[in-house]
Amino acid sequence: MKTLVLIGGGHSHAIVLRWLGLQPLADVRLILISDVTHAPYSGMLPGYLAGFYSFADCHIDLRTLAKFAQAELVLDAAIGLDLQTNQVFCRQHHPIDFDWLSIDIGSTPATINIPGAQEYGIAAKPVPQFLAAWQRFIAQKFDRAISLGIVGGGAGGVELALTLQIQLQQLCPAGAAVHLFHRQPELMNSYANAVRRRFTEVLIDRGIKLYLNEVVESISLSSDQTCPQVAPDALKLVRCQSGLSIPCDQVIWVTQAAAPSWIRQSGLSTDEQGFILIKNTLQSLSHPHIFATGDIATMPEHPRPKAGVFAVRQGQPLFANLQRIITGQSLPPFLPQQRYLSLIGTGDRQAIGTWGNFCTRPSKLLWWWKERIDRIFMSQFPNSDSL
Ligand SMILES: Cc1cc2nc3c(=O)[nH]c(=O)nc-3n(C[C@H](O)[C@H](O)[C@H](O)COP(=O)(O)OP(=O)(O)OC[C@H]3O[C@@H](n4cnc5c(N)ncnc54)[C@H](O)[C@@H]3O)c2cc1C
Numbered sequence: 526m527k528t529l530v531l532i533g534g535g536h537s538h539a540i541v542l543r544w545l546g547l548q549p550l551a552d553v554r555l556i557l558i559s560d561v562t563h564a565p566y567s568g569m570l571p572g573y574l575a576g577f578y579s580f581a582d583c584h585i586d587l588r589t590l591a592k593f594a595q596a597e598l599v600l601d602a603a604i605g606l607d608l609q610t611n612q613v614f615c616r617q618h619h620p621i622d623f624d625w626l627s628i629d630i631g632s633t634p635a636t637i638n639i640p641g642a643q644e645y646g647i648a649a650k651p652v653p654q655f656l657a658a659w660q661r662f663i664a665q666k667f668d669r670a671i672s673l674g675i676v677g678g679g680a681g682g683v684e685l686a687l688t689l690q691i692q693l694q695q696l697c698p699a700g701a702a703v704h705l706f707h708r709q710p711e712l713m714n715s716y717a718n719a720v721r722r723r724f725t726e727v728l729i730d731r732g733i734k735l736y737l738n739e740v741v742e743s744i745s746l747s748s749d750q751t752c753p754q755v756a757p758d759a760l761k762l763v764r765c766q767s768g769l770s771i772p773c774d775q776v777i778w779v780t781q782a783a784a785p786s787w788i789r790q791s792g793l794s795t796d797e798q799g800f801i802l803i804k805n806t807l808q809s810l811s812h813p814h815i816f817a818t819g820d821i822a823t824m825p826e827h828p829r830p831k832a833g834v835f836a837v838r839q840g841q842p843l844f845a846n847l848q849r850i851i852t853g854q855s856l857p858p859f860l861p862q863q864r865y866l867s868l869i870g871t872g873d874r875q876a877i878g879t880w881g882n883f884c885t886r887p888s889k890l891l892w893w894w895k896e897r898i899d900r901i902f903m904s905q906f907p908n909s910d911s912l
Pocket residue numbers: 532533534535536537538558559560561563564565567568569570571601602603604629630631632649650651680681682684685779818819820821831832833834835836
């Protein structure tokens with residue numbers, strides 16, 4: 526019997542597993558390797574942080590989904606590939622043989638080698654670690670004004686700044702300041718001008734402090750005596766190359782997406798950042814029996830931002846092409862949409878809608894619509910009660 530191995534329970538693989546449950550592949554052993562039991566759905570993550578959703582609302586239970594798809598679930602992290610022998614190496618599990626492989630493991634913020642970044646900052650990904658660190662931070666009793674630093678002004682950083690500001694203001698009656706650091710002159714570089722302008726306006730209106738063209742070069746503990754009411758070691762100092770230096774109680778990294786080094790080391794063709802280069806059939810450029818989707822993949826013919834919406838869109842075509850390669854058929858190309866609707870929450874049960882260069886104002890109706898779309902997306906996955 527031949528074996529199809531899926532690494533990572535990202536958005537595309539969740540959809541593939543659902544399809545495999547509905548249309549099982551005959552005589553194929555199916556293995557899912559995942560380092561988590563519950564995969565977060567990115568579209569609802571900011572709403573979860575804002576307290577609008579429960580954990581179950583915005584996490585896909587991979588144990589139930591694997592059971593539905595009749596896949597063996599290996600709860601472990603993949604850490605390498607042998608492309609000569611077609612094996613996946615895991616942190617603990619013995620090597621796993623495959624005939625076909627699909628990789629959907631997302632990305633992590635490029636935390637760069639900045640002094641203090643690891644010790645004194647939290648990376649927004651992996652999401653479970655981020656959520657745990659954030660819960661620990663907000664579990665403290667805040668009897669003084671606090672400040673949060675967010676490094677990275679892409680869509681994720683902007684959405685987090687808007688969401689966490691509201692949460693902190695509720696938790697901390699003495700006041701909460703949010704500082705957003707971005708190395709480029711404008712926020713949200715992959716979006717159209719109108720979208721960038723609208724979000725900049727909203728952030729400024731909401732009193733979020735923007736530091737554009739600022740490159741963070743270190744984070745250290747501060748003994749800032751200008752804040753006498755604060756225990757000296759409670760504050761971190763975010764220093765920028767320009768000399769700017771801002772005290773923050775917590776710092777979150779939402780910088781440019783990065784790929785784990787084992788991907789490049791495995792010998793798969795990658796781009797300069799180490800993401801797997803794929804054809805428009807979602808197959809690796811160098812190894813056609815290996816597929817990749819979501820953030821970890823780069824399609825040079827049709828480059829798109831690293832966003833959950835693309836990982837979702839690739840799910841059904843990935844299932845179709847896996848089915849076709851296994852049954853010896855030719856693979857049709859997948860052409861991602863050029864323009865797409867994006868509904869981005871502003872943390873206050875409102876959302877801004879964007880379509881190409883068109884951008885709305887924050888609207889409660891658009892939040893309602895976004896919530897509906899996201900809940901419909903999540904409702905397609907079986908939960909433990911439904912099996
Ligand atoms: C704060 C924040 C907010 C965001 N908000 C949005 C949004 O509103 N809309 C949007 O479209 N995008 C958003 N994004 C981007 C979005 O999170 C990603 O683009 C999306 O999650 C990518 O999906 P994926 O399927 O590639 O991988 P992921 O969703 O990251 O899933 C990868 C899975 O693989 C697992 N995994 C990783 N490594 C291994 C390994 N070695 N072995 C086994 N398993 C592994 C992970 O645990 C995870 O479950 C946001 C990002 C951040 C940081």
